[in-house]
Amino acid sequence: MNLFSDIRTAVLGAIAAMQAEGALPEGLNTDPVTVEPPRDPLHGDMATNAAMVLAKPAGLKPRDIAETLAAKLADDPRIASAEVAGPGFLNLRLENTVWQGLPAAILRLGRDYGRSDLGAGLKVNVEYVSANPTGPMHVGHARGAIVGDAIASLLAYAGYDVTREYYINDGGAQVDVLARSVYNRYLEAHDLTVDWPAESYPGEYLEPVGEALKAKVGDIWLNAPEEVWLEPVREFATDAMMDLIREDLAALGVHMDHFFSEKSLYGTGKIEAAIESLRAKGLIYRGVLQPPKGKTPEDWEPREQTLFKSTEHGDDVDRPIMKSDGSWTYFAPDIAYHYDKITRGFDQLIDIFGADHGGYVKRMKAAVSALSDGRVPLDIKLLQLVKLYKNGEPFKMSKRAGTFVTLRDVVDMVGADAARFQMLTRKNDAPLDFDFDKVVEQSKENPIFYVQYAHARICSVLRKAAEQGIDVSDATLAAADTSGMTHKAELALAGKLAEWPRLVEIAARNHEPHRVATYLTELASDLHGLWNMGNDDTSLRFIQDDPATSRSKIALARAVAVVISAGLGILGVTPVEEMR
RNA sequence: GGUCGCAUAGCUCAGCUGGAUAGAGCGCUGCCCUCCGAAGGCAGAGGCCUCAGGUUCGAAUCCUGAUGCGACCGCCA
Structure with missing residues (x-):
């Protein structure tokens, strides 16, 4: 409704x-x-x-x-x-009766109040995180994971058929580097000393992977050439990393519907099929690109490459899909991956990228436009950096200094709920300040606390009322006579509740979950305001001498709690029933 | 040089896809607990919505240009 x-x-x-x-x-x-x-x-x-x-x-x-x-x-x-x-x-x-009827309507619908059929069951694919499987995730990934997840939940609430998807970049050179690093740890596990090339992942997190590899295969690869072990070690290593990543995501409360392997595109004809689809539209040709305007790289020399005519779909220059040595560029599997999403029947695609990938937006949109003949819209959300603070002081991340902050560190320090809410208070294209102390601070400066406090206060009222023998089940509250609800503060609060379904649609249409966080903060503010008015005007308190009047007042409060709970649910935050 | 994003109170930021007198928190000033959780609330002060044009009944919002800040810029993902 x-x-x-x-x-x-x-x-x-x-x-x-x-x-x-x-x-x-x-x-x-x-x-x-x-x-x-x-x-x-x-x-x-x-x-x-x-x-x-x-x-x-x-x-x-x-x-x-x-x-x-x-x-x-x-x-x-x-x-x-x-x-x-x-x-x-x-x-x-x-008419006041309209507002007076709202709490009952909300209590009957529960958290489904605010659900919308805006999406009309359209299939939407939300791709997010997609971190390289080469190590644990850091705070930047956390923002992507949280925002992507919240967009997915928001769209599901708004009536879309949503798939949450993770693209595993396991096809490129960086997983070979990973494999060699794991092989080094494997050698070390056999008490051998090794050289670490510049291109490697020397992090300690690979030590247990090396140990596990030793436990699995023993010493059979100790003196084997790379051609023998590279492939199986790569698979072993990426599996281990994906297990790590899955655990990290689970700690944040993020659960993917589908993991898509880049590697599965190679040697299966999928890339070729996607490129053929473009070729059939006359969008593939051999050519030489001009050097980038104004900034010619030192080693620039003209090379003939296989190009995608992305300029026909809004890009600024055509883009190479094949290197001069005949192998694919990274763009080719990306095209194939999005082609796969289109052929799986999605009506809309959403990609969550880091801001450093801003340069790929146009070509990716061009590819999807070309592959779907303009049928499937692709929205790409670029996430700005997360700036870390501790006690108001900037907190510099450094792997060498041992102050590298992983996603797991964040969850361990502030909890998934606080991390999620904080990451959702800003729109995606604004940089985000994340202060480890402030996000757990218990004051109105901290929006997560402020909203949780409002919810807890209402739960407190319900507990208190129940102690006094008042039936506060939703069914009973929904049947309460609210005709006495005439104070403008109460009517205004009901008015705020009336905005919830509208806000859901606006937020969903724009793929902007931060609007939910903003709304919840406003709703909490209204609730706190009404609460404090009860200090001066006892007729505005939720618990009154007369049980019937109490129920009508509590119905409004409970309706607020339901909407807060629904909103927090979209953000992936657990509403708390009491503050401790 | 090009592309993309951003620019709103002293600070950090919202602003409903074009609406009426632009909002919140912090900070500053002054108030409110014999009373359901004061971990809160109320009131006051504080604005050239970066600048210049344009579109129209109407612009912080859309378009063009300028300025400033950030990210990216042919075989690396």
Whole structure:
């Protein structure tokens, strides 16, 4: 249920009635008609721009349309008044009964209040994290994991059929480097001394992998040439790394539906098939690229390569898909991977990348556009850096100094809930400050605490009421008589709850889960405000002398808790019932 | 040089995909617990929404350009 769309439907009905009477021409596009909360509550409960957006196509004055529309809408039993204001706004005031009925409706629906059919079951693939399987994940990966996961949850809540996917970069040269590093650890496990080349992963986390390899194969590869062991060690090592990564993700509460191996694209004809698909559209050719404008690399020399004509789909230059030695560039498997997603029937694709991959957005979008003939939209979210702080001081990461912060470190230090909420308080294209002390601080400065505190306070009221023998089950609360709910603070809180389904749709449409965090903070603020009003005006306290009145007050509070719980659920944060 | 992103209160940031007098937290000033959790709340002060054009009934929001900051820039993923 969504009060804003309900009223919008009423507005559209009134417009249709005016058309039937000849007061408005037929065939008007009503898509731009919105019903939204006015910025200033004094203007009413809801405002519509209908008269203003219809004025021009209808050839009429906005205020004239608004006057007629207002008269029609005033007949709606839910609408108390409709007033024309400003350049042609129509300010609507709803009957108190509408707000009074909201808590019961929310309690009946539970956390499903706010669910939307916006997605209409469309299949969406959200690809995120996709860290190279060469070591433990660091804080940057954590942001990607959390944001991707929250987008996936948000879209699922908004009615999309969502698949969470991880692309394992196990096909490139870096996994060979990993394999050699693990082989070194394997040699060390046999008490041999080894040389570490510059290109290697000397981290201690590979020691147990070397030990495990020794335990598995014994000494059979000690003197074997690389051709013999490279392939099996690579597989052994990447499996071990993926186990590590899966554990790290689980610690954050992230669970993928599908892991897609880049390696599975090689030698299976999948890359060739994807490229053939492009070739069939006339988008593959042999050619020589110009050097990048303004910055010619020292060793630049013209080379003929196999190119993808990405410029036909919005890119700035065509992109190489095959190196001059005939092997694929990294772009080729990326094309094949996205081709695979398209052929699996996804209607929309979302990729979560680090900001350092910004240069690949256009070519990737071009590839998806070409492969799907423009049918499948690809949205790429670029995540800015996470800046770490400790006690307000910048915290520099350094592998050598031993202050390299892994994803697991973050979870161990602040917990998955605090980490998740904090990472979701900023939009993706803004850098994020992450202070290890502030995210666990118990004060209103810390939004996660502030929201949790509101939820805990409500739970506290429910416990207290139950102790006094008041039945606070949702079913009983939903049946409470809320006709006494007339104070403007209570009605305003109900109004905030009415915005939840609308906010879900806006956030989902934009793939912006941070809006949920922002909304929850506002909702918590309203709850705290009402709570404190109870200090001066005892009639606003949730628990009253009379059980029936108590139930009607508690119904509103409980509805707030339900929405907080639903919102936190989307963010992957567990609502707490008491602060300790 | 090119591409992309960002620019809003002293600081950190929201701002509903174009709406009315631009919001919150911190910091500053002054208040509120005999009362469900004060771990909270209320009020005040604080703005050229970087700048210049444009689009229209209307712009912090969309377009163009400028300035500043950041990321990236042909066989590395």
